[in-house]
Amino acid sequence: MNESHKVYIALGSNKGDRLKHLQDAVDLIFRRIGKINSFSRVYNTPALGFDEDASTEDFYNGCIFIETHFSAEEVMQQLLTIETELGRTRHSSTGYESRTIDLDVIFYDDEVMDSEFITTPHPQMHKRKFVLQPLHDIAPKVMHPKFEKSVLQLLETCQDDSEIEPINIWLKNPMKQFGFGSHNYIAIEGNIGAGKTSLANQISNDFNAKLILERFADNPFLPKFYEEPQRYAFTLEMSFLADRYQQISDDLSQLDLFKDFMVSDYDIYKSLIFSKITLPEDEFRLYRKLFYLMYKDIAKPDLYVYLYQNTERLQANIKKRGRDYEQNIENDYLEKINSGYLEFLKNQTELNVKIIDISDLDFVENREDYLWILEEISGKDV
Incomplete structure (x- = not known):
């Protein structure tokens, strides 16, 4: 068997039953990809980047830390498959759109990679409080391999001033x-x-x-x-x-x-x-x-x-x-x-x-x- 890899994944949903979509994604990640070691809290966050005239719900966002034997590309392929199964449809337009589920690899070990299929660390993570806050819950001391700053340091210097509110419901570990x-x-x-x-x-x-x-x-x-x-x-x-x-x-x-x-x-x-x-x-x-x-x-x-x-x-x-x-x-x-x-x-x-x-x-x-x-x-x- 291949060696075990440490992966941090961000989850988000702003369409339909948001909490259920997050839990369904967690369950499928567990079944398809690997062991889930820890969960962040779930946060209610504003839908950033959307057309101001559009009626969009806030997001529920969270992060999980998993161990897997899959390569980074295989993890990404599995996440895209899970998104499709949970009802996400990707369109060719470049604008933001509501989605039942959004799954992104934030860190894959301490590797830096930029391929046609995956970029890690996630190139926008340091700009997004809705990623950094839940990631801080489970990995405050983890270092960004390019910036050489911890997640805590990235959160403290993040210029995103969005309101991030924790909800009082936790995701369940299928294990x-x-x-x-x-x-x-x-x-x-x-x-x-x-x-x-x-x-x-x-x-x-x-x-x-x-x-x-x-x-x-x-x-x-x-x-x-x-x-x-x-x-x-x-x-x-x-x-x-x-x-x-x-x-x-x-x-x-x-x-x-x-x-x-x-x-x-x-x-x-x-x-x-x-x-x-x-x-x-x-x-x-x-x-x-x-x-x-x-x-x-x-x-x-x-x-x-x-x-x-x-x-x-x-x-x-x-x-x-x-x-x-x-x-x-x-x-x-x-x-x-x-x-x-x-x-x-x-x-x-x-x-x-x-x-x-x-x-x-x-x-x-x-x-x-x-x-x-x-x-x-x-x-x-x-």
Whole structure:
């Protein structure tokens, strides 16, 4: 996935149900472009530049700060599409006209660009109090990369003397509708290459969750196991048993006051699932006894999410991420793991389980797929 970019977007409407148009635009930006981090207040502002004889409503204006993986041109294209969907019609005349929605990129990171499609920072922002005031709400210290002045400084020196009045209604962040704050600990599980680490990372970033990632990459026995599974199976499973116990004990016991909940890319029961596949029966019985002795007092997740992917997709993901020691994993082994998880979950009564088939989805590259998974996890249709 491409790196995350910080984008400030100005919103305005002076036609029809102005507040609804702003909220509809916010909802579509969230769904199409990226995570919304903060909102300004909504301001009532005069319609500047219009024909004085024309009857025009005041504008409602605001600003939002988002993070996205799209390029500046892609963001602009998405905003133009959203404007069209919300009823804005652009005419060829050069005069000002009322519009259901107006969306402009103000800052895209600290980049300075002037192309046929987008200019950033917005070339008129420093002259417009209806942009600077809401932008100041969320980014007073952000520097204009050309003028080398902060938003606060630009607002203080702006010659626009228009009256800007805040209204007592705030725009709503669509992210809040998922309700992840009701959970204390979510475990994301799945087969090799299912995408559990990627999803845990995204949820952690979007919902302010403490992230717990399995430290499998440091295990020296893992490459050896894939080369000689019979020889190294017990050694590998025992090392995972000890490592997972130490990590999960440490992470669950360390309260982070600045995080809303915890999300992990594994659950302790995966030790039993994998060991049942890799170990002979007598070794598995011994392993299971040790497992229950060690983990009897470990806290369990209050939501257990299993990401199911078919074998073909798993192999494609494994090839794509390119870990040398995984490249010769056979289909039969992946199918046994899937069967082991599903059998375990079918008989599980202690965990709140959600099984989600993502075989036809790409939630890393496609934001709509990611949001669909969040809806499945939260049980909310957003």
